[in-house]
Amino acid sequence: MNLTLLFDVFLIAALLLVSWRLLGASDLFQATVLFISFGLFLSLAWIRLQAPDIALAEAAVGAGLAGVLLLGTFKGLEPEEDREGENLSSEACRLDPISPCPGRAHLLLAFTFVGSMTALLLLAVLDLPAEGDGLTLLVFQSLDRSGVEHPVTAVLLNFRFYDTWLELGVLVAAALSILCVRNRLDLRELRPSKVPDVMLRRLVMGLTPIMILVVVYLLWLGDHAPGGAFQAGVVLAAMLILLWFSGHASITSLSRILWLFSLIAGFAMMLLAAVITASWPEMRPLEFAEEWSGAIILAIEVAATLSIGVVLSSLAILSLGAVED
């Protein structure tokens, strides 16, 4: 039997098994842990689909960050032990079947929605041309004018610049909305567990230089190989979260202005690039001159890495931190 096929069959079986148990688990903690392993299997699947860029991003997000964010959510969903009464408000609409929502109408609604989405998706897949590479040829033809050597980076930061720009906007919006939900203006005073942990401090002290090295490496890699601002930003976020957990100086010790500045640095840098190219006489908006495009993309990538790192770590800290009093 073909080994590659065997590997794929195992992988698909694992993905289906995990997602089935993930949705069926009555224990939210189990679902969280299963989601982390789902990310691992998914990353293997992206490798098999020959999409190493996505596999890298999935490795960075799935391995660490998703787990942290979901643990924070889990903490928010679980009823407080010292809360008075029967915890009716938080128990009434839990995701588990122990105390289901009254009525079955929502199930019908969900099935209708999922069914129609699946049908639409199937139609879209059937509608795809059976052969042809889409825009791949076009990308490779214009690659030497883009300023970078890796086609994915060229698409993300040159050809489809506005997509990435708006995605950074989404990240900033996410950070702002979680600030609203937590009713806060900044991250200062948010602390992890109060008990000091010498072991963790030492561990993080050792890991931080390696993480900085990996951030720079991934950023540099994006120019000619799978890698780039998003993956580097996620590692930066992981580093900031670890520093915060271990009680070292992290983004919580930044002043409000500096923190806000790094939050929007990526978006602002791209806005600046857009304004400059739009007001330049002989250029169209968001069109970079060939000789400058490499430098512009690098500057934007550095700013985007900073922003992605700060936004993602802020999300985690906001969902996990508590005010000390």
Place this chain on the structure above:
Amino acid sequence: MEILSGTLCLLGAFFFMAGTVGLIRFPDSLSRIHALTKADNLGLGFIVLALVVTSQSLTVAFKLILIWLLALVASSSICFFLARKLIHRG
């Protein structure tokens, strides 16, 4: 060289299997943590070693060893944290 690499690979796979068996069969959480660290360190160690002896370039070998060292640090600290939490809980 290929025979050596193959043997090391099989050894690594054996330790991963032993780790999984321990994870399933051991009676309590602390011994399951014990099973995990053996599998982590030796299983990944042998597989990294197998790939190092056949690797063509020095940079690849260096990266493989770096990954193994990082995994050593990560798994031992994780098991320490989890075991401490288990013990404190009683």
Place this chain on the structure above:
Amino acid sequence: MEKFYLGVACFLLATMIVGLVRVFVGPDQEDRLVAVQLFGTTGVAILLLLAEAFDASSVRNAALLFTLLAVLAVVAFVRSPGSLGEREE
């Protein structure tokens, strides 16, 4: 040799699927996390074998990221304020 590496990768993937049982049955939260930790290391081994089998060096970077970020979820589990993880008592 590529075939052999792929075969070992298949075997490791099979051990991961068997190990999923521990995540399903628990019983403690720590047990589930330990199982996922083992998956992480097994996954790294699979990635390294795949990198060799398909001759793709970027796969090694994914393995590097996995090992580097492995501690994050567990640290979040043991260090978040409040009695997270002690609710089952």
